[in-house]
Each structure stands twice: as C-alpha cells, then as structure tokens.
Amino acid sequence: xxxQTVSVNRxxxxxxxxxxxxxxxxxxxxxxxxxVPAHREGTKLPVVTYLSGLTCxxxxxxxxxxxxxxxxxxxxxxxxxxxxxRGEGVPGDPANAYDFGLGAGFYVDATQAPFDRNYRMWSYxxxxxxxxxxxxxxxxxxxxxxxGHSMGGHGALTVALRHPARYRxxxxxxxxxxxxxxxxxxxxxxGYLGNNxxxxxxxxxxxxxxxxxxxxxxxxxxxxxxxxxxxxxxxELLQAACEKAAIPLTLRRQSGYDHSYYFISTFMAxxxxxxxxxxxx
Amino acid sequence: xxxQTVSVNRxxxxxxxxxxxxxxxxxxxxxxxxxVPAHREGTKLPVVTYLSGLTCxxxxxxxxxxxxxxxxxxxxxxxxxxxxxRGEGVPGDPANAYDFGLGAGFYVDATQAPFDRNYRMWSYxxxxxxxxxxxxxxxxxxxxxxxGHSMGGHGALTVALRHPARYRxxxxxxxxxxxxxxxxxxxxxxGYLGNNxxxxxxxxxxxxxxxxxxxxxxxxxxxxxxxxxxxxxxxELLQAACEKAAIPLTLRRQSGYDHSYYFISTFMAxxxxxxxxxxxx
Numbered sequence: 028x029x030x031q032t033v034s035v036n037r038x039x040x041x042x043x044x045x046x047x048x049x050x051x052x053x054x055x056x057x058x059x060x061x062x063v064p065a066h067r068e069g070t071k072l073p074v075v076t077y078l079s080g081l082t083c084x085x086x087x088x089x090x091x092x093x094x095x096x097x098x099x100x101x102x103x104x105x106x107x108x109x110x111x112x113r114g115e116g117v118p119g120d121p122a123n124a125y126d127f128g129l130g131a132g133f134y135v136d137a138t139q140a141p142f143d144r145n146y147r148m149w150s151y152x153x154x155x156x157x158x159x160x161x162x163x164x165x166x167x168x169x170x171x172x173x174x175g176h177s178m179g180g181h182g183a184l185t186v187a188l189r190h191p192a193r194y195r196x197x198x199x200x201x202x203x204x205x206x207x208x209x210x211x212x213x214x215x216x217x218g219y220l221g222n223n224x225x226x227x228x229x230x231x232x233x234x235x236x237x238x239x240x241x242x243x244x245x246x247x248x249x250x251x252x253x254x255x256x257x258x259x260x261x262x263e264l265l266q267a268a269c270e271k272a273a274i275p276l277t278l279r280r281q282s283g284y285d286h287s288y289y290f291i292s293t294f295m296a297x298x299x300x301x302x303x304x305x306x307x308x
Numbered sequence: 309x310x311x312q313t314v315s316v317n318r319x320x321x322x323x324x325x326x327x328x329x330x331x332x333x334x335x336x337x338x339x340x341x342x343x344v345p346a347h348r349e350g351t352k353l354p355v356v357t358y359l360s361g362l363t364c365x366x367x368x369x370x371x372x373x374x375x376x377x378x379x380x381x382x383x384x385x386x387x388x389x390x391x392x393x394r395g396e397g398v399p400g401d402p403a404n405a406y407d408f409g410l411g412a413g414f415y416v417d418a419t420q421a422p423f424d425r426n427y428r429m430w431s432y433x434x435x436x437x438x439x440x441x442x443x444x445x446x447x448x449x450x451x452x453x454x455x456g457h458s459m460g461g462h463g464a465l466t467v468a469l470r471h472p473a474r475y476r477x478x479x480x481x482x483x484x485x486x487x488x489x490x491x492x493x494x495x496x497x498x499g500y501l502g503n504n505x506x507x508x509x510x511x512x513x514x515x516x517x518x519x520x521x522x523x524x525x526x527x528x529x530x531x532x533x534x535x536x537x538x539x540x541x542x543x544e545l546l547q548a549a550c551e552k553a554a555i556p557l558t559l560r561r562q563s564g565y566d567h568s569y570y571f572i573s574t575f576m577a578x579x580x581x582x583x584x585x586x587x588x589x
Contacts (some may be wrong), residue, residue: 028328034573036566036568036570036575037531037533037565037570037571037574038570038571039574040574043570090371090569091371091372093377093573095574096374096577225574244567252318284318284319285318285320289317289318289319289324290318290319292320292374292376293318293319293321293376295319
C-alpha cells in the first residue's frame, strides 16, 4: 500500500509526519498523522493509536494533544487518523449536522445507503490503517494500544473489547460509553446501521460488556465540568457494567475540567505512561 | 482598566483564559491569553510574556506552545498578546501581505500615516498590557521576563534591551535580530517608522547592542532547517554583536528543526526552566 507525505516536522527529537493515501475501505483519500520518536536504527517500537472526537481531523490532537514529549521519553509511536471519509461525493455535509457525516464517522462500517459506500471507519481503523502503518513505520505489531476522546473514546473502547488480544492497553478521555442510549449515539448508529438495534450492540461499549466481551483493564478520565457529561457520556454506565463483569476500570473524575483539548493535554502524558507500562510489560 | 473574559478552561491544574479589552494605545479591542497555574491564595507569581511571530494571534502559542505543563510545575504566569491591532478600519489587510499590517505589528509604535493611529504595539506590550495584567492577575511585577518567536523574538530582545531593569530574563526562538538588514524588517520598519533609518535603530537588536544597550544574558534557539535562517534571521549577527559587547549569549543551533510550533514546543519547557531560574534567583 502506498502513501504520500503531506508534511514532516522535527519535534521533540523525533518526526511528526502527516500522510495521505487512497483508502480501499472508504473509497476516498484519507489523511492521518504519525509521530515517530528518535530510536536506534532497526528497532521496532510500540504504537499507540488515538481516535479523535466529533468535528475533529487528525490535526486537532496533532497540534493540541501535547503527546510528543511523553512519546519521545517513552519511545512510543503515535498514530492519529481522521474521524470520517471526506472528499467530493462523500455524503454527510457538516453544514447540516456536526454530529453525523463528515467529521462524525463513529468508527462503524455503515450498512445504510448512501453512507455504506464510504463510511467504513471500523474496518479502516482496525484493519487498513494498522497494515499501512506497519508497512511504512518501525512498529512492533505485538505491542499496540489504543486510546481516544469522546466519539474516539467510544471507538477505542469498542475496538479494544473486540480485539482484546491485539491491544495491550486501552484508555479514553470523556468517552461515549453507551451510544445506544444517548442522542449522539442514537443519531449516528441509527443513521449508519439502521433501526435494528441488535446491530448497534457491537458498537456500544456497555452492551459489548453485557454481552460478554472482556478486556484486561481500562483507564478513563472525565472532567466534572464537561458539558456533555450527563447527557452524552454517562461514565457511571461504564462503571456499573465493568463492576458487574469484573473488568478493572480506573475512572477518574477530574475536578474543573471540560471537554476540550485543554483537558486532554493535561492528562495525555499520564495516559501514555500507563500505556507504556503495559506495552513494555 | 476593565476587560472581558472570552473563555476560561482548566488546564494542567491551572486556568487558561482568553480576554479582551478596549486598548487606549491601539484604539481597538485587543485579545490576549493568560495562563495562571495553581497557587496558594494571595501569592504573587512571576510572569513570562511571550510575543508571537508574523501571521499569529494569541491563539497559536496558546494552543500549540506546550507551555502549560512547565508553567504549572514552575509556578509561572504566561501572557500571550496578539501581534497587531485588528478590527474595522484598521489598515493593513493581510490579503495584501502576510508580513505587514494585520498580524505583523512588529512591536513598534508607528509614526507613519495611516498606521500611526492603531499600530502602537511597542507601547501596548511594554506599558498598557503589563498594567492591565497586573490589575487582574496575581503577578509579582518585580519578577517579569520576556520571550518570543521570530518577529516576536525581535520584540522580546528589543524590549529586554530597552528595559533591562524590568525583565530578569529574555530568550527567543528563531528571532529576527537585525531587521534593518533583512526583507521582513526593512518592509516593516520602513512602513511603520518611515525612511529615516536612525529611527529604526531602537527597534533593531543588533543596532541597540552596537549603540550600547545591555542585558544580563540571552538564550536563543534556532533550527538549522529553518527556511528563514539565512535570509531573515541571521543569528550570526547577534552572536557577533553580543561577543563585541560582552553580553553572554547561549545560541543553540538545533539540528533538523524548522520555523514551526513543532520546533518551539520542543524547547519551550527548557526556556521556561531557564526563565524560572532567573525569576526566582
């Protein structure tokens, strides 16, 4: 699989790149970023994939995530994909809705027309992108982990629960944990997957846990000043599901923090250290 | 002096705010950001002012500068003003030039019409803004320092040389050190100050040093992959001037780094530690 380099900048001793490739999953060009820390020639490094939230592209976390210093220190590659297909002919104009369509792929493979042709973000982030990254960067495929924010926290937790052997760690900032029960999720899962709610359960963290999916442990931070906490995020539902299923969950309610990158960047290094411990164990 | 709060976000244990006020210097509204780390009630903290480069507003460093973690650790307030007046009736459309007018105030008080009514960034950053900040934030006016990038590095060094008693430290990323001799500077100083080059010398770091201005010491980082290094920045002229005047200069040429915030953010914490040592001495 081939890709083009959009930009490369030296940062924190390593290389922050932005790349573009023609995706066979989404039938569009897709843009993503990869940070590779300084490393000995020939070494394979652990890789953390970060899934972003509604309205974001790869650029938000790349510019505002403050992950490079910790990745440089810990020797982690950091991969940040886009949140949806984009380009001419892709349905889902964000002028109509910030929470559906462009910038809001919700990490599912759509089954509903007209979205099923391009909106295949599940297969993109779990299959096509990891292979592309492994082809082009010095990653150790046996040491992968995943994290995300909000819609991307939903993505990270569902991906981890459905690939527990592949990902050694999973964490989230302000994740949507029960999309079947909150407005953002109902709109997205209904629009992409249709009205049969059985199909939604594979893309709902709480439902996956109720249905028996397992993962070693989760780390989740939520800000108690997050405007979406009670209406869209509902971390208490994750806490209840994890308790019932005996999945260890560290859920931290961070006082005064909101839903922004000012929150994410505060705890990013802490999450990466937690990932590194598990990736290097 | 009154100001309005545009936004406030908890970050790295402190408060990242953006504020707006009606400036008497620029005759416009001016927007700036202030980060205040967690601190004991009643404590006065040292304050670092960061001057930004061409095309920037307060937002670039606020989002991409990666200064909050170090400021939280070191107990520093961080102030980031805009780079020019803006608003209806302010001359200098950036559609005409990115390097003159809006986003390119060059930290001088313009004497040439039509710019003299609004382009008073020297008085703004050395007088009006510090007073406003001291009125509204817990700063210790005896512990101030200044830093900047590119055009803002020029600003920081010239401000320090003309106020050596006020600023306990001064550093720069990729500063324009001899504006009288490079295209960006010739255009800006000529446009704002007119053709009499005597008036330029007070706004030219190398000329100020040649004319006898002193400062305790400078820290300057330049990337050796900076596209503006040889044509606009010319750090070797600063080195020569400092050597001749016996002003201690730590000039580091950082291998592989360019002119972007990927460069600045890499060395930001290092600069802030250097400032903190001098602010707390």
